[in-house]
Amino acid sequence: MNIVVCIKQVPDTASKITLKDGQVSKEGMTFIMSPYDEFALEEALKIKEGLGAGSVTAVTLGPDSAEEVLRSALAMGADQAIHIKDDAFAAADSLGVGRALAAAIKPLNPDLVFCGMKAVDSDAAQVGGVLAELLDLPQALAVTKVEVGDGKLTVNREIEGGSEVLEVQLPCLLTAQKGLNEPRYPSFAGIMKAKKKPLEVKSAADLGLGGDDWGGGAQITEVFLPPPRQAGKVLEGEPADAVKELVRLLREEAKVL
Amino acid sequence: MADKKGILIIGEHQDGNLKKITRELLSKGRALAADLGEETAVLFVGQGLADLAAEAGRFGADTVWLADDAGLATYSTEAYTQVVTTAVRAAQPRLVLWGATAFGRDLAPRVATRLGVSLVSECTGAELPDGGSVEFVRPVYAGKAYQRVVAGGPIQMATVRPNAFAAAEADSPKSPATKSVAAEVGQIRAQVLDVVKTVSSRPELTEAEVIVSGGRGLKGPEHFELVDKLADVLGAATGASRAAVDAGWRPHSHQVGQTGKVVSPTLYIALGISGAIQHLAGMGTSKFIVAVNKDPDAPIFKVASYGIVGDVFDVAPIMIEEFQKAKEA
Numbered sequence: 402m403n404i405v406v407c408i409k410q411v412p413d414t415a416s417k418i419t420l421k422d423g424q425v426s427k428e429g430m431t432f433i434m435s436p437y438d439e440f441a442l443e444e445a446l447k448i449k450e451g452l453g454a455g456s457v458t459a460v461t462l463g464p465d466s467a468e469e470v471l472r473s474a475l476a477m478g479a480d481q482a483i484h485i486k487d488d489a490f491a492a493a494d495s496l497g498v499g500r501a502l503a504a505a506i507k508p509l510n511p512d513l514v515f516c517g518m519k520a521v522d523s524d525a526a527q528v529g530g531v532l533a534e535l536l537d538l539p540q541a542l543a544v545t546k547v548e549v550g551d552g553k554l555t556v557n558r559e560i561e562g563g564s565e566v567l568e569v570q571l572p573c574l575l576t577a578q579k580g581l582n583e584p585r586y587p588s589f590a591g592i593m594k595a596k597k598k599p600l601e602v603k604s605a606a607d608l609g610l611g612g613d614d615w616g617g618g619a620q621i622t623e624v625f626l627p628p629p630r631q632a633g634k635v636l637e638g639e640p641a642d643a644v645k646e647l648v649r650l651l652r653e654e655a656k657v658l
Numbered sequence: 659m660a661d662k663k664g665i666l667i668i669g670e671h672q673d674g675n676l677k678k679i680t681r682e683l684l685s686k687g688r689a690l691a692a693d694l695g696e697e698t699a700v701l702f703v704g705q706g707l708a709d710l711a712a713e714a715g716r717f718g719a720d721t722v723w724l725a726d727d728a729g730l731a732t733y734s735t736e737a738y739t740q741v742v743t744t745a746v747r748a749a750q751p752r753l754v755l756w757g758a759t760a761f762g763r764d765l766a767p768r769v770a771t772r773l774g775v776s777l778v779s780e781c782t783g784a785e786l787p788d789g790g791s792v793e794f795v796r797p798v799y800a801g802k803a804y805q806r807v808v809a810g811g812p813i814q815m816a817t818v819r820p821n822a823f824a825a826a827e828a829d830s831p832k833s834p835a836t837k838s839v840a841a842e843v844g845q846i847r848a849q850v851l852d853v854v855k856t857v858s859s860r861p862e863l864t865e866a867e868v869i870v871s872g873g874r875g876l877k878g879p880e881h882f883e884l885v886d887k888l889a890d891v892l893g894a895a896t897g898a899s900r901a902a903v904d905a906g907w908r909p910h911s912h913q914v915g916q917t918g919k920v921v922s923p924t925l926y927i928a929l930g931i932s933g934a935i936q937h938l939a940g941m942g943t944s945k946f947i948v949a950v951n952k953d954p955d956a957p958i959f960k961v962a963s964y965g966i967v968g969d970v971f972d973v974a975p976i977m978i979e980e981f982q983k984a985k986e987a
């Protein structure tokens with residue numbers, strides 16, 4: 402099976418967010434592969450290994466530094482990587498990112514495209530659906546289980562208060578939810594091998610993109626930090642007294658009981 | 659944009675009733691529509707929908723669009739994408755609002771892409787500056803920061819998180835006009851075979867008014883009984899920290915935080931949760947936070963409205979007892 406996995410480099414979830422010149426400051430931050438993309442990549446590698454055939458291509462869109470997540474993907478076991486890199490992409494919204502990914506992925510003619518259910522920086526949870534629409538693929542988003550059948554997949558996807566079981570014809574697009582698997586760590590041998598695997602860089606022009614392909618017109622007018630939450634009261638005394646006071650406060654002050 | 663008017667809510671329904679998110683969106687939608695001097699419409703897709711119109715009217719819908727067809731009885735991304743796209747083209751609204759739910763997250767990006775417009779997703783606020791386009795507020799980095807976004811393009815489209823807006827019936831109920839939408843089901847390449855509901859009497863985590871969560875301080879899955887019992891007393895949903903989920907004590911679907919659910923209940927009770935930054939990001943907008951932890955320096959106390967420094971195994975059983983008494987009083 403020919404599988405493409407879309408991955409994104411994001412700040413570590415332990416990062417504190419600060420602003421500089423009205424934008425989120427990247428200074429001193431540690432960057433990682435977005436955790437949901439790791440689940441997608443792990444599942445793609447497991448499917449390939451289970452079938453004993455096929456290839457896994459990791460694709461990212463991002464600045465120079467994003468090459469690190471592609472190297473990680475290659476070290477985990479991806480066969481090749483594509484880095485979509487162009488300053489023009491700085492302005493892209495989810496639709497624009499989807500268009501760029503679609504342009505890079507379409508010529509690969511994949512059987513399966515796998516994304517994370519969301520990136521943990523922008524939290525938009527859109528690129529999977531946008532990409533499925535642009536590539537005219539059926540989709541199952543936020544999957545927690547994948548079984549490979551003949552020309553089709555059977556998947557579980559998370560919905561409120563339960564899950565849906567779907568049968569999806571190949572080719573298709575899936576997005577990974579937590580619970581799908583436990584991503585592997587790259588081995589030392591994997592890291593050494595990754596250095597020799599092909600990594601292709603594509604610009605907007607290479608993909609035939611330009612003009613108003615970067616999105617549908619949504620504009621971010623301001624980035625701001627939430628007001629710091631004020632610490633409230635620590636209730637002193639024996640547990641029994643503290644709890645009685647808690648009940649009183651929730652009833653009389655907070656009015657939530 | 660001049661010819662696009664009104665607000666269209668993409669409705670969700672269950673067992674002949676509007677889902678809570680749809681009541682919330684209608685309540686907000688009719689307030690925005692009133693400011694614009696325009697109308698609010700709602701679309702329902704499925705089978706046997708006629709009874710939904712009356713409830714939609716109570717929440718202020720002027721028009722109810724129905725795509726009512728046996729072929730739409732079971733949800734399908736492909737069929738529903740086509741039907742909703744057709745409805746949006748027919749209704750010509752300036753603004754389309756969806757819930758940031760499994761339904762909205764699945765469909766909205768596809769419909770927006772088919773229409774060639776941007777989608778502003780996972781919003782928690784919407785305002786209408788003088789004569790302008792709607793401005794949305796959405797958390798990024800799970801709420802460590804926020805963006806203000808103006809949805810441009812000919813049709814503005816957004817998904818809104820549950821609990822972002824209060825649901826309230828309109829002062830005077832309306833008798834909405836109903837219009838039908840053609841149901842073009844088309845080719846279905848992803849078929850829903852089964853829907854497995856987790857057997858639970860508790861509310862859904864992202865929609866709950868009250869959440870009781872447990873963390874590593876509970877020391878093992880068996881002690882989550884304390885979380886469950888307290889939740890039962892309060893009619894609350896249950897959550898867990900990443901540490902508790904990664905240890906296999908609770909299912910992944912219960913995780914609250916940057917790599918789990920982002921929640922915003924009225925009351926969030928954290929039992930034995932230290933408050934890692936990624937957890938605080940996921941529940942920091944809760945109206946009131948109660949924390950029980952034996953470490954007085956735990957970061958959770960920096961955000962807690964009310965904190966009790968103590969052993970969760972001493973404090974939680976008393977909480978169960980006292981909250982039960984308070985409920986009966």
